[in-house]
Amino acid sequence: MIISMRKHATKEEIEHVCERICELGFKVHSIQGEERVVIGAVGIGDVTPCLEMVDAMPGVESAVRISAPYKFVSREFRAGRTRIRVDGAEVGGDEFIVMAGPCSVESEKQIMDTAEAVAAAGAKVLRGGAFKPRTSPYEFQGLELEGLKLLAKAREATGLSIVTEVLSERDVDRVAAYANIMQVGARNMQNYALLKALGKCPRPVLLKRGMSSTIQELLMAAEYLVAHGNPNIMLCERGIRTFETATRNTCDITAVAVLNELTHLPVILDPSHATGKRSLVPPLARAAVAIGADGLLIEVHPSPEKAFSDGAQSLTFELFRAMMQNLKPYLQLWKDSRVAATAPV
Ligand code: PEP
Ligand code: MN
Numbered sequence: 001m002i003i004s005m006r007k008h009a010t011k012e013e014i015e016h017v018c019e020r021i022c023e024l025g026f027k028v029h030s031i032q033g034e035e036r037v038v039i040g041a042v043g044i045g046d047v048t049p050c051l052e053m054v055d056a057m058p059g060v061e062s063a064v065r066i067s068a069p070y071k072f073v074s075r076e077f078r079a080g081r082t083r084i085r086v087d088g089a090e091v092g093g094d095e096f097i098v099m100a101g102p103c104s105v106e107s108e109k110q111i112m113d114t115a116e117a118v119a120a121a122g123a124k125v126l127r128g129g130a131f132k133p134r135t136s137p138y139e140f141q142g143l144e145l146e147g148l149k150l151l152a153k154a155r156e157a158t159g160l161s162i163v164t165e166v167l168s169e170r171d172v173d174r175v176a177a178y179a180n181i182m183q184v185g186a187r188n189m190q191n192y193a194l195l196k197a198l199g200k201c202p203r204p205v206l207l208k209r210g211m212s213s214t215i216q217e218l219l220m221a222a223e224y225l226v227a228h229g230n231p232n233i234m235l236c237e238r239g240i241r242t243f244e245t246a247t248r249n250t251c252d253i254t255a256v257a258v259l260n261e262l263t264h265l266p267v268i269l270d271p272s273h274a275t276g277k278r279s280l281v282p283p284l285a286r287a288a289v290a291i292g293a294d295g296l297l298i299e300v301h302p303s304p305e306k307a308f309s310d311g312a313q314s315l316t317f318e319l320f321r322a323m324m325q326n327l328k329p330y331l332q333l334w335k336d337s338r339v340a341a342t343a344p345v
Pocket of ligand 2: 103104273299309310
């Protein structure tokens, strides 16, 4: 159940509502929105008596039952979309955000050159893994702290924000000291210890869909982050495992539209991991714009043939520039429809 308090509800009215909910055996999570306080009541058992009682209390604007197992990330919880400030940019707002960079940070020259190239082409966020989740223990595992420092240097030089993966709850503080956005990789989507630790982290999180996870499981993972205190979550579709072998994963493009119906959180598409193949990245990026994603996560490398990881799906600087150029007319349509959808009626 979600209770929206009136705009000018007093502190006492809010406390009173919380007390009544607790007395009836439900747990309270309250969130101070920009305009009003919203209270979530979660627990087991029939919520009807609680709902009827709270609905009539002073200061309450509305109380609604949410039947989905995820509450705070559900559409019913918030009328508008969640907009997440990342330095100068806003994810989930009126601008389509492109995050781009190498799969792994490999050297100072590699990350600095890539940062300059993607910034010049219009990216707002630089991606790059310093802690790499590799299928084989014999493959490159990332530069770790050195990689984080190089990312910070690239941010300083270009003004781009940084998104980078955090592999373990042990590393949350270390990564948060350098990153603007904390990436949770597909292999860690259900690492609940990590999700709980990131709930307490002051940085936004980019949560990737597990390769065998349903949309509901993705939303439940996001619910963990929000319930533990972090409302700034971006969801990322990066392809799922199917019987198909022509692509590295199967992009569930419909997931973007489904998520836009079910949640107020921004949705990012990663066409690089979804396809595993450079030539398929630009057409899938166009599809992401058309279907209403909030942004893209794209792998770009100065010499993909020499990349330590994911070279086959990485765009060259030239291909990235061309992709960004070709996206322009689609982005104009995206902007028009986004502005129309959020305009007051
Ligand atoms: C990545 O973004 O480099 C990555 C490892 O992605 P995923 O977790 O989606 O496999
Ligand atoms: Mn990669």
